[in-house]
Amino acid sequence: MSNKENRIKKTFKALHKENKKAFIAYIGAGDPHLDATVEMVCAMAEQGVDIIELGVPFSDPMADGKANQAAAERGLASGTTLRGVLEAVRRIRERCQIPILFFTYLNPILAYGAEQFAQDAVEAGVDGLLPLDLPPEEDPTFLKVMKQAGLATVHLAAPNSTVDRRQTLAKRSRGFLYYVCRLGVTGERTSLPEDLAEQVASLKTSASIPVCIGFGISTPEQAALAASAGDGVIVGSHLVNIIAENGSNPDLVTLVANRAGELAAAVHGV
Amino acid sequence: MWTLSGGSYSAVLMVEKQYNMPDARGRFGPYGGAYVPETLVPVLDEITKAYKAVRRDKAFQQEFKHLLETYVGRPSPLTFATRLSEQFGRKIWLKREDLNHTGAHKINNALGQVLLAKRLGKKRIIAETGAGQHGVATATACALLGLECHVYMGAEDMRRQQPNVYRMRLLGAECIRVDAGTATLKDAINEALRDWVTNVEDTHYIIGSALGPHPYPMMVRDFQSVIGKEARKQILKSEGVLPDLIVACVGGGSNAIGIFHPFIKDKDVRLVGVEAGGRGSDLGDHAARFEGGRLGVFQGTSSWVLQNEDGQITGTHSVSAGLDYASIGPEHAWLRDLGRAEYMSCRDDQAIAGLHLVAEKEGIIPALESAHAFGALPELVESVPEGGVIIVNVSGRGDKDVAEVARYEGVQL
Ligand SMILES: Cc1ncc(COP(=O)(O)O)c(C=O)c1O
Secondary structure, eight states: OOHHHHHHHHHHHHHHHHOEEEEEEEEETTTSOHHHHHHHHHHHHHOOOEEEEEEEEOOTTOOOHHHHHHHHHHHHHHTTTTTHHHHHHHHHTTTTTOOOEEEOOOHHHHHHOOHHHHHHHHTTOEEEEETTOOOOOHHHHHHHHHHHHTTTOOOOEEETTOOHHHHHHHHHOOOOEEEOOSSSSSSOOOOTTTTTTHHHHHHHHHOOSSEEEEESSHHHHHHHHHHHHHSSSEEOOOHHHHHHHTTTOOOOHHHHHHHHHHHHHHHHOO | SSSSSOHHHHHHHHHHHOOOOOOOOOEETTTEOOOGGGGGGGHHHHHHHHHHHHHHHHHHHHHHHIIIIIIIIOOEEEEHHHHHHHTTSSSSEEEGGGSSSSTTTTTHHHHHHHHHHHTTOOOOEEEEESSHHHHHHHHHHHHTTTEEEEEEEEHHHHHTHHHHHHHHHTTTTTTEOOOOOSSSSSHHHHHHHHHHHHHTTTTTEEEESSSSSHHHHHHHHHHHHHHHHHHHHHHHHHHHHSSSEEEEEEEOOOHHHHHGGTTOOOOSSSSEEEEETTTOOTTSSOOOHHHHHHEEEEEEEEEEOOBBBSSSSSOOOOGGGGOOOSBBHHHHHHHHHHSSEEEEEHHHHHHHHHHHHHHHHHOOBBBBHHHHHHHHHHHHHSSOOTTEEEEEOOOBBSGGGGHHHHHHTTTOO
C-alpha cells in the first residue's frame, strides 16, 4: 500500500507502542465555513486528537441524526463542495500531518468521478474514506479504485451484523474497522450499550486491523469506557453540537479544540 | 422495432427470450443494487429470503389474492372510454385502479408487504408518502391486519394532500410531519430510513414505489403486476388483440411497472411512461429524471437522479405530490436503455388539462398523478394508427386533489 495509508497505520503503531487508544474526532466540513474547518482540524491535532473524520456535506444524509443533518445544511449553505473540501485538506497539509478520512455518501464522489476523486484526494493529502452507503460488495470496482490510489476504505460493522458479515467487513476494511455501537443514526446518546465490550471482543477475533467505536459517544467518561473495549473511539455529534451553538463565536476554534482535547486525554488515559 | 428511438437487435432478443430481471444482486443492468448503511444489510437479506419463499408459497399467494378480490375489489375494471375514443380516433381503454379500495394502485403493494411483514414477525410498520395514497393504503392494510403504523410525510405534501393526512389518522396510523430539506417525498423517505435503521429489529419499512434498495424494486413490481396481468386478459377478451400502446404516469414507477411488466415480452406493445414536466425545463422546476437527470446513487439505488454538478440532490417541482421525486425506479432506467419502454414528460398545465378532459368526457376525475398520462395523450395518439388500441392506467382517483386543483386554478372553495 502507498505511503498515504501509512499515515493512519503510523498513528496506530505509535499509539500501540505507548499502549494508548486512538481518539478520532468528526466534524462536518464547511461548518460554519471551510476556513474554520482548517483551523479546527489543526487546533484539534495540537490538542492531541489522533485522527480526523471530515463529513462531506450531502443534501440527503439518510444515515445521520439531527446534529449532523444540520451540520451538512450549514456546510452546503456556506458553499461547501467536495472540491472545496479537498482544497481545505491541501491547506491543512501545509500545517499538519494528522490522518484525515472523509465520511461521505457515495453520490458526491460519483458526481466528481471516482477515479478523478481518488487521484485528487491522495494528492491533497486525504488518507481514506468511509463510504456510508456503500456495503463492500456493492461496488468492488469503486473500492478498488480508491485502494489502488492509496486511500484506506473503512467499512462499518453494526450490532446486527452476522458473524460471517463481521468477518467479511473486517477483512475488507482498511485503516481500521468502524464499529457502529448502536442501531440507528448518528447523534448523542446518554449511555453506552451494555454489550459493547462483548461485541467489540467478537469483532477483534476476526480483525487484524484496529477496531474503533463510534455513534452516540459524547462525554470523556463514555469515551474512556469505549476506549477500554476497542482500539479507538470516534466522537462526532457532540463536537458538531458545540459548533452549532458557537458558529459566530470568535472562540469557536478554541472551544471545539479544547473539548476534543479533553476527550483525547480521557481516551489516552485508559 | 417498437420504439421511436429504437433498440438494438441484441436488446430485442434479450427482451423476447430472457427478460428476467433483476439479477441475484438486485441489478437491472447498471441500475438498482442496495446502497445502504451496514445496519440495513442484514434486514434486507432477511426480506429478500422471506420474499423468495412467499413468492413460491401457495398459502401466501392465496391469502394475497383473496384480499385483492374481497377487500380491494379486484379485478379492477377495464373501461372503454367512449367519448375520448371518439375525440382521438383510437380505441382508448382505462385501467381503473382508481376504483380500488382507498382509491389508487398503492393498496396492492401495501397489502402484499404487510402480509410479508407478518411472516417476518414484525409488529411495527413504517412508510413514507408523497400524495398520501401510499400512506393511506399502508394505514388501511395495517388496520386490517392488526399492525402498528407510522407514516412519514413532508410538510409541503401534508399541506397539499390534507384529506389524506386525516384519513391516515382515522385509520389509526400516526402521520409524522417532515420539515427537513424540501419537505417532500425524498425527505419523508430519509426520515423513514432513519427510523428503520434505529428500529430494524421489530419494524418493517414499506416503500411505496418501485424504488429503494433491493429487493424493493422487484417486490413492489411483483405486487403491482396484478394490474398488467388483469389488463392483458381483459383487453384480449374485449378487443381480441393486445394494445398498440400502454401509457402510465411515473413517479417512482410502481403503477407503470405494474402495468408494463406483464407486457414486456409482447414486443409489439409500446410502453410509455410519463414523468412530471412541472413548470419548465430548469433544474428544480420539474421531476423529469430522464430529461434533466444523470446516473447517480440515491436512497439505496442506482438510477437516474436529478442532481447538481456536485452530486447534491436537487429539489423538484410538480403539481402532483406523487410524482415530485428526484429519482426513478431502476427497472425503468433499464427498460429505457433496452429500448423496451419510452419516457416522456407532461407539464403541470397539460396534466390539469388532461384531468379536465377525462372528467368532462368520461365522468372520471383522475388523481393529479394519473392526469399526467392523459396530458400526454394528445401527443401520443399521433403515433398510433387510427383505430389502434390504447390502455391508459388510471392509477388513482382525484378526490384527494380537488382542493389543490382549485388552488392551481385560483378558485376559492
Ligand atoms: C394515484 C397515484 N398515481 C401514481 C403515483 C406515483 O407513484 P408510482 O410512480 O410509484 O406509481 C402516486 C404516488 O403517490 C399516486 O398516488
